[in-house]
Amino acid sequence: MQQTGLSPDFTFLERVEAAGPFHATECFQCRKCTNGCPASFAMDLFPDQVIRLALLGQKQEVLSSQTIWVCAACETCSTRCPNGVRIAELMDHLKEMAVKEGVPSPQPQVLALHQSFLENVRLTGRVFEGALLPVFLLRSGQMRSKIEKGTWRDEARLGWKLLRKKRLSLLPTVIKGRGEISAILRPSK
Amino acid sequence: MKVTYYPGCSLEGTARDYADSIHAVCSSFGIELEEVPDWNCCGATAAHSINHKAGVELPVRNLKLAATVANSEMLVPCPLCFNRLKTAVWQLGGESSSRFQAEVGSRAPRIWDLANYFAGEEMLRKMEAAVTKPLEKLKVVCYYGCMASRPPEITGAADHENPQSLDLIVKALGATPLAWPYKTDCCGASLMISRPDMGYRLVGKLYDMALRVGAEAVVVSCQMCQSNLDMYQDKIEAEMGRKFSLPIIYFTELIGLACGVPGAEGWLSRHFTDPLPLLRRTGIAY
Ligand code: SF4
Ligand code: SF4
Numbered sequence: 001m002q003q004t005g006l007s008p009d010f011t012f013l014e015r016v017e018a019a020g021p022f023h024a025t026e027c028f029q030c031r032k033c034t035n036g037c038p039a040s041f042a043m044d045l046f047p048d049q050v051i052r053l054a055l056l057g058q059k060q061e062v063l064s065s066q067t068i069w070v071c072a073a074c075e076t077c078s079t080r081c082p083n084g085v086r087i088a089e090l091m092d093h094l095k096e097m098a099v100k101e102g103v104p105s106p107q108p109q110v111l112a113l114h115q116s117f118l119e120n121v122r123l124t125g126r127v128f129e130g131a132l133l134p135v136f137l138l139r140s141g142q143m144r145s146k147i148e149k150g151t152w153r154d155e156a157r158l159g160w161k162l163l164r165k166k167r168l169s170l171l172p173t174v175i176k177g178r179g180e181i182s183a184i185l186r187p188s189k
Numbered sequence: 190m191k192v193t194y195y196p197g198c199s200l201e202g203t204a205r206d207y208a209d210s211i212h213a214v215c216s217s218f219g220i221e222l223e224e225v226p227d228w229n230c231c232g233a234t235a236a237h238s239i240n241h242k243a244g245v246e247l248p249v250r251n252l253k254l255a256a257t258v259a260n261s262e263m264l265v266p267c268p269l270c271f272n273r274l275k276t277a278v279w280q281l282g283g284e285s286s287s288r289f290q291a292e293v294g295s296r297a298p299r300i301w302d303l304a305n306y307f308a309g310e311e312m313l314r315k316m317e318a319a320v321t322k323p324l325e326k327l328k329v330v331c332y333y334g335c336m337a338s339r340p341p342e343i344t345g346a347a348d349h350e351n352p353q354s355l356d357l358i359v360k361a362l363g364a365t366p367l368a369w370p371y372k373t374d375c376c377g378a379s380l381m382i383s384r385p386d387m388g389y390r391l392v393g394k395l396y397d398m399a400l401r402v403g404a405e406a407v408v409v410s411c412q413m414c415q416s417n418l419d420m421y422q423d424k425i426e427a428e429m430g431r432k433f434s435l436p437i438i439y440f441t442e443l444i445g446l447a448c449g450v451p452g453a454e455g456w457l458s459r460h461f462t463d464p465l466p467l468l469r470r471t472g473i474a475y
Contacts, residue, residue, distance in 0.1 A: 019241070038374060038375040038391055039375075039380075039387065039391075041390070042384070042387050070380070070384065070387065072375050072377055072378055072380055072387075072391075073234055073237070073238065073335075073378065074335040074339070074375035074378075075335055075336075075339035075340050076335070076339065076375070078339070078340050079339045079340045079341065079349060092237055092238050092239075092241065092244075093241065095238050095239055096238070096239050096240065096241055099239050107383070107384070109383045109384070110380070110383040110384065111239070112383070113235070113379060113382055113383040114234070114235040114238050114239050114379075115235075115239070117233065117234075117235035117379075118232075118235050118236060118239075118240060118243070121229070121230045121232070121235075121236075121247075125227075125229040125230065126198045126201070126228075126229060126230045127198035127199070127202075127230050127233070128202075129198070129199070129202040129203055130202075133382070136382065136383075140383075154424075158420065161461070162203060165206075165458075165459040166205060166459065167202065167203045167204070167205050167206065167459060168202060168203065169201065169202050173201060175227050175228070175229055176227045177227050177229060177250070180229075180250060181229050181230075181247070181250075184242075184243050184246045184247060184250070185240070185243050185247075
């Protein structure tokens with residue numbers, strides 16, 4: 001964690017909790033959330049530290065952290081917290097806030113996958129897996145490096161195998177209520 | 190008996206093996222599946238991660254559509270869909286709240302995680318009676334993953350740290366479910382695509398423990414867990430410099446095998462890590 005001197009945003013917690021409640025103020029720093037977190041090895045801030053920094057109004061620290069993006073949304077922390085802090089849901093809210101406020105994700109491929117997925121659903125109402133991976137690879141900029149390194153063959157082989165095993169549709173299913181879905185998922189940024 | 194059915198997107202695609210086994214097994218037990226008309230994607234991890242509003246509205250549309258079908262129960266095979274639907278109910282304030290009544294109506298079916306439905310007392314008895322080929326020599330671990338259990342106030346899971354549904358089903362079929370500590374540990378879900386290094390590490394840990402307790406296969410009810418543990422197994426083996434050769438089998442496929450439901454070997458042949466050698470060795474398949 002990088003210390004940048006204290007410049008707390010005192011309204012941050014209030015705004016965050018208004019979207020919840022996530023009960024962050026109930027936290028007594030027991031670290032049970034962190035001890036059971038399967039993704040902590042990839043985090044720069046541990047889950048309990050995210051809560052503590054949010055309480056201290058350290059908005060930039062949490063919004064730009066790796067943690068909110070590498071969280072696997074497994075709900076272990078929220079389930080085990082003795083004080084009912086909804087940590088996993090708070091992580092989601094912080095991701096959404098980061099996107100809205102234009103804080104670049106330090107894990108751009110994680111964001112790109114979520115965006116590709118929702119874009120995919122917006123068009124037809126259901127996920128069309130046949131397009132999800134290629135669009136994600138393009139969107140996250142991985143397609144180019146995969147072509148350069150020749151590792152695109154791994155994905156192609158996987159797709160081909162799925163196709164042969166009749167586990168990949170070639171055409172999307174378009175639902176009748178597609179209009180409703182695109183209204184729900186209208187890009188809001 | 191008619192029940193409503195919400196398959197979810199992956200059962201139309203990469204989890205068609207699961208879907209086929211569900212249809213065949215349900216029909217062999219006289220359960221008629223009626224699909225939610227014009228259902229849509231539940232939004233999955235993507236929606237709840239970066240678009241909270243859509244993460245509620247997408248499943249709510251499905252709840253509304255499900256309420257138009259005249260059945261009192263709805264089966265949901267995908268634990269992530271199950272979780273999103275249940276979370277939406279919770280966010281509306283629960284079935285009895287005025288908001289839920291206004292938005293969804295009073296005819297919403299009870300939402301069942303498919304494995305929990307099959308682990309009900311009556312179903313277990315029916316299954317035991319239908320077994321024609323007990324899976325006696327098969328030792329497995331049951332892997333539940335996250336979403337059917339957590340958080341328990343939303344999923345209604347009875348024992349969220351040590352769920353039993355799959356263990357009970359496996360036992361009813363004559364196989365041995367081994368005790369292991371990773372029943373509800375995370376497989377990494379969509380991180381397998383966006384952060385494969387994280388996915389490999391989480392799944393590698395599961396393989397290692399499964400083998401340490403003496404399992405020959407992993408039984409699952411989640412198609413996300415299945416694909417994360419099955420499709421990338423050779424890559425994870427290469428990465429870890431170790432052979433695992435662990436078939437990842439849906440509980441419905443096991444029911445099909447034990448109860449002689451036609452098609453079982455066909456579903457299993459669509460997996461990546463071939464379960465047939467194990468099933469032959471244990472006298473289950475020929
Ligand atoms: S488990 Fe709950 S109380 Fe304990 S540190 Fe985490 S958020 Fe705070
Ligand atoms: S939901 Fe995220 S922060 Fe909480 S335990 Fe799981 S991975 Fe860790």
